[in-house]
Amino acid sequence: MDRYKMEVSGGCQCGAVRYHATEMFDNSHICHCRMCQKAVGNIFAALVAAPREAITWTRGEPSRFRSSDHVDRGFCSKCGTPLFYEDLTGNRVNFTIGSLDHPELFPPGANTGNEARVPWFDTLPVIEHGGVTEQPDREDWWGGIKATNNQHPDHDTATWPAK
Amino acid sequence: MPQNEVHTGGCQCGAVRFRVTRLGRPSICHCRMCQKAFGGFFGPLVTSHNATWTRGEPKWFQSSDAARRAFCGECGTPLAYETRFGLELAIGAFDDPTVAAPEIQVNLADKLPFFDQLTSLPVRSEVSDEWRDFMAGIHSNQHPDHDTEAWPPKENG
Numbered sequence: 001m002d003r004y005k006m007e008v009s010g011g012c013q014c015g016a017v018r019y020h021a022t023e024m025f026d027n028s029h030i031c032h033c034r035m036c037q038k039a040v041g042n043i044f045a046a047l048v049a050a051p052r053e054a055i056t057w058t059r060g061e062p063s064r065f066r067s068s069d070h071v072d073r074g075f076c077s078k079c080g081t082p083l084f085y086e087d088l089t090g091n092r093v094n095f096t097i098g099s100l101d102h103p104e105l106f107p108p109g110a111n112t113g114n115e116a117r118v119p120w121f122d123t124l125p126v127i128e129h130g131g132v133t134e135q136p137d138r139e140d141w142w143g144g145i146k147a148t149n150n151q152h153p154d155h156d157t158a159t160w161p162a163k
Numbered sequence: 164m165p166q167n168e169v170h171t172g173g174c175q176c177g178a179v180r181f182r183v184t185r186l187g188r189p190s191i192c193h194c195r196m197c198q199k200a201f202g203g204f205f206g207p208l209v210t211s212h213n214a215t216w217t218r219g220e221p222k223w224f225q226s227s228d229a230a231r232r233a234f235c236g237e238c239g240t241p242l243a244y245e246t247r248f249g250l251e252l253a254i255g256a257f258d259d260p261t262v263a264a265p266e267i268q269v270n271l272a273d274k275l276p277f278f279d280q281l282t283s284l285p286v287r288s289e290v291s292d293e294w295r296d297f298m299a300g301i302h303s304n305q306h307p308d309h310d311t312e313a314w315p316p317k318e319n320g
Contacts (some may be wrong), residue, residue, distance in 0.1 A: 079200070
C-alpha cells in the first residue's frame, strides 16, 4: 500500500463535521462484509484511507461507535452520514468515499469481505435506468429540493450553515 | 420479491429496529444527496408501505424541504428516506439485505464514472498473517441479524 501527497476534503451531509487530509493511501476498495453493510446501511462500504497523522478535523468532531474491540465507525450525530472505518491498532483512517467532496477521484481497486456479497451485486450496473433527477415533467419535485437543499456543498466553506 | 413476509432490520448497534411486511420497488439512487447521506456511491432504498419502529426511534435530518433522512443517533447507520410519496428503508439495514434486489437505478446524472466497472473488480483473496490475527481477535458489538428480546446482551461473568 503506497501513500502519496494529495489535498483532500470531505464531510457529512449537513456540514457539521468536515475533515481534510494532506496524504492518502492507494487502497480504495469496496467491502461487502456484513459489518460494513450494516454500518453504512448499504450493499457495501466504499473506503479509502488517509494516514492518521495527515488528517485534520476542520469543523466539528465525528461521533464514534465501537463496532468491535478493534474498530471505530465514525459518523455525524446531526445527520448520520457514515464518515469512516478506523482500525484502532492501525496507522490510518478509512474514509467513506461518498463523504469525500470528490468521490470520483477514488475508483476502487478491489472487493473485500466477499463472504457477505449480495448475490445480485453483478446486476447493479445493468438494471433499468430511470433517467436523471431533473426531468422536465417533474420540476415541481426536484425544483423544491434544489431550492431548499440543506446539504453542505462539495468544497470547504468559511462558515456554515450559509447565512 | 417475496410479498407480505415479515422483514426486520435496524442499525448496527441495535438501538433502532424496524419491521415491515409490504415492500415496494427496490432501487439505487445515484444523486449526490444520497451519495453523501450514505457516504457511498449511491443510496440503496426500498419503498416500505407499512414499516414500524420496533425498538427506539431514529433521528431525522431534513435534507431539503421535500425529504428527510433517518439514522441511528447512537451508531449512525442510515435507515430511511421519507418524502410525501412515502418511506423508503435502507436496503443494507435489513437483517437480510438480499430480499430487496434493486430493480431500477435513478438519477443517472450523478452516477460515478467508475460505477459500471464495480462488478468486474478483482476479489482480494490473499490474506496476510496480520489480517488473519486481526479478524480472529474481533469481538463484534453489532446487533445480530434478527430481532432480540433485550439488547445489548448482559456481559458474561
